[in-house]
Amino acid sequence: MADRSPFNPNFGKVPRLFLDRENIIDDYIDELTNSGDHIDTPYQTTMIYGVRGSGKTSMLTDIINRVKQLDDWIVVDLLNNRSIIDNLIESIQMQSKLNLSKLIQKINDIKIKNFEIKLNSQNTHQMQLLLGIFEKLSQQGKKVLITIDEVSSTPEMRDLAMMYQLLIRQNFGIAMIMTGLPENVSELKHNKVLTFLLRSSQLELSFLQGRSIEDAFRTNFEKGSRQISDSTAVKLTQMTKGYAYAFQLLGYLIWKKTNPGDSIDEKVIDQVIDDYQQKLFDNAYALIYQKLTAVDKQFLKAMAQNNTDEVKLAFIADQTGKPSNYWSTYRKRLVRSQIIKNGSYGFVSFKLPFFKEFLLEEESFEKYDF
Ligand SMILES: Nc1ncnc2c1ncn2[C@@H]1O[C@H](COP(=O)(O)OP(=O)(O)O)[C@@H](O)[C@H]1O
Ligand SMILES: [Mg+2]
Incomplete structure (x- = not known):
């Protein structure tokens, strides 16, 4: 039988051992799904922030997976790049099977109300298209959740924020959830258009609880036929300080250093500690420090x-x-x-x-x- 590690220190996936996020994700999904056609909830626009390695992408990914299973929601996972609006339109169209060419023929009849926001001609076209699309979606009882991992203050993000704001004002069923590093969040605060995105819920991603980490270490090492004493489980937990990346990394390194039947003690810790620190430094802290x-x-x-x-x-x-x-x-x-x-x-x-x-x-x- 393969001795497969349950720990995985890779960034950007929902890990197999996903601790402590169930309540917050349940709350979020509850709010979203019980907020009516106009998404009447402070969570309509949500920003999750936390240091690199705290688990933002994992949490967002889990939310995406869960909302995707709901019949009346369309999830659009966007990358913050040049064609963000086109990607939005295309993704909704593909998922809702709307006939865009029919919509485009009628597009000039769609008037944009509340037009104090300045759009250039390309944006106006996209906006008209979006209004047409959302009109159709609301007839079908469908709502859209836009997700963006690591937002930052770019011209494309400003366009998206403007259009999103307009769609909200027309009372369409649309919501957005983003993640960001704390420094990105303050960057957005200083931008006239983007600050709109922050007037909503900002959730600081908490570190993992010592209790959960200790339990996870103990149960999983035991499942892998490694013995671990209470004091070693406590020691390992203290070495992570609740930092999500550190938990996966340390678990992973200890797992690799040991075989079924081994016991995990101070000696094993001594064998991995240099590697553990070096990987924390190289894969997380160097980037944090650089910013x-x-x-x-x-x-x-x-x-x-x-x-x-x-x-x-x-x-x-x-x-x-x-x-x-x-x-x-x-x-x-x-x-x-x-x-x-x-x-x-x-x-x-x-x-x-x-x-x-x-x-x-x-x-x-x-x-x-x-
Ligand atoms: N709730 C969690 N429980 C356990 N490990 C987690 C949790 N969230 C994230 N991780 C792990 O932490 C590391 C960093 O997660 P990631 O979501 O990529 O962080 P961020 O996007 O904040 O930089 C990954 O190895 C991931 O598997
Ligand atoms: Mg991330």
Whole structure:
């Protein structure tokens, strides 16, 4: 029998061990499906945000799979690229089997009401087409859920947001769910058109619960005929800090290092820890770090100099020569980015596992810029 790992540290698929998201997804689907023809719910437009590796794509994918099974919903999964509107039109048309050429013949009769939004001629054509399509869909009792993974502020996204807004104003059955990195979310906030997308529900994706991770480690290693003591299960759980990618990665590495019949102990942990850290650094933290501003980096590097996990804000002030109130907006942003968290009063700590070690390694590389 193949000793197949239940853990999978690949990005962008719903993992076999998918923890802690059932309630939030149930709530979302309930709201969506019980919101009437005009999708009367704050979840009509929803944005899920969280750090890279927190599980946004997995959650979105699970939602897509579930809504696709509903008879009266059409799901359109869009990529944020040049032809986003054409792809939207094409996908609805394919799924609803509407006769577009008939619609196009009638298109000039479709007037766009509420026209304070400026559309160019290509957009006007697309908008008329969409209005025609949605008219037909509402006659058929069909609604559309648009999904977009990792939105950012692009001209195409602005076009889509404008048209989406117009369709909502015409009371058509349309909803949208997006994911974004925290920095993308603030980018959207500063754009006049895109900020509309944020006036709705913003859901911060929480880290996984220690309890769920511990259970998952124990049950799955036992299923794979590996013995694991309570204290080792706790140790492994602590090493993930609830970070979704870390959970899959650590489980995967331990699984590969062991065979059925083995027991998982400190020795096994020692054998994988370097690889574990290196993969966290290379596949997640390098990208997270690259997107930070120089000032954010300065704050984090100062934090990394501290000896204990909880870092006093006064220590950072001391290290950087800048007072705590100077740091307060940066600190808030880093908390929102899920890189650090607030501790007891006047303290912060790293939220991501081994991020301190990552920063120290970065720093030692930066000494030599050749
Ligand atoms: N709820 C979850 N439980 C367990 N593992 C998860 C969960 N959500 C995501 N993962 C795993 O975490 C990693 C990152 O997930 P992904 O959805 O690609 O993150 P993001 O899109 O936020 O960068 C993947 O290996 C995925 O399998
Ligand atoms: Mg993703």
